[in-house]
């Protein structure tokens with residue numbers, strides 16, 4: 556285990572520039588070069604310290620906190636409430652994927668297993684930690700706008716504060732990557748096609764990208780769920796607000812096509828149905844439905860406040876009234892609602 560706090564300082568390994576470690580300090584230095592708006596604080600702190608501290612100066616609104624680095628880019632909070640929701644969501648997806656962290660055919664052979672793994676928008680970093688344990692020969696990097704990841708992590712994992720919508724970093728760990736992973740990154744990206752094109756460019760030939768994303772709508776195999784259903788309407792509002800905020804979600808059902816257009820081959824798609832509520836018969840589906848209903852309920856205020864207020868022009872009071880109806884709809888077993896979860900992966904051709 557190893558501490559990855561931003562205040563850690565690493566340096567070039569003695570006389571071995573090939574093994575240069577891309578450290579948080581180096582990252583801050585390089586960011587400073589392209590960010591003219593970062594200047595020393597009034598106490599004449601040095602610039603690195605100033606930027607390091609500013610990423611912790613979270614924006615507070617609606618009784619929640621939001622990321623400070625590239626403030627305003629992401630509209631969902633970064634507080635404990637949201638992290639607990641993410642942790643529960645992680646457990647649910649583990650059940651859904653039968654304990655697997657990924658579906659791409661990554662080799663476990665020590666000679667051919669991935670050496671460089673990137674987890675974009677890592678959140679609490681739980682996936683990255685488990686991936687680093689599963690692939691001890693790999694260097695894993697998890698990036699996010701918020702420095703909310705744990706400090707004690709496997710020695711082959713580090714976290715970096717980075718905006719995936721901006722130009723990706725340089726440095727050896729950011730090129731010839733074996734596997735790039737995205738999970739629950741909806742409402743994060745301005746252009747999914749562009750994310751895939753950049754990921755394609757940064758992969759080594761033969762490397763994989765995998766996206767695991769919900770399409771943020773509800774369906775039923777019984778009968779079409781009408782838009783008068785408050786939960787269906789809430790998801791429509793989410794997609795609408797996200798589009799206005801230039802963080803469109805509509806691409807998720809079309810990810811497979813976007814992978815192909817970006818140049819990936821052997822593109823595979825698996826679409827899971829995650830029940831909302833404990834209406835299914837089977838034990839596993841019932842358990843997932845219960846967990847997912849709770850997860851959606853826990854996420855409602857965090858996903859709604861900033862997006863609805865800033866982009867749908869609704870007051871906090873109006874949002875709270877809407878959420879009362881949405882919570883009621885979450886308990887409706889009759890519609891047998893489910894959400895779709897897309898897992899798509901593709902390989903960069905060898906030649």
Ligand SMILES: C[S@@+](CC[C@H](N)C(=O)[O-])C[C@H]1O[C@@H](n2cnc3c(N)ncnc32)[C@H](O)[C@@H]1O
Pocket residue numbers: 622628629633641645675676677678679680682698699700701717718719720737738739740742743744
């Ligand atoms: C819903 S969380 C999911 C986290 C994690 N992937 C998981 O599955 O639990 C979305 C994360 O994306 C991060 N994020 C949003 N926009 C981003 C951006 N432009 N660059 C990097 N991270 C971003 C947020 O800070 C948040 O931690």
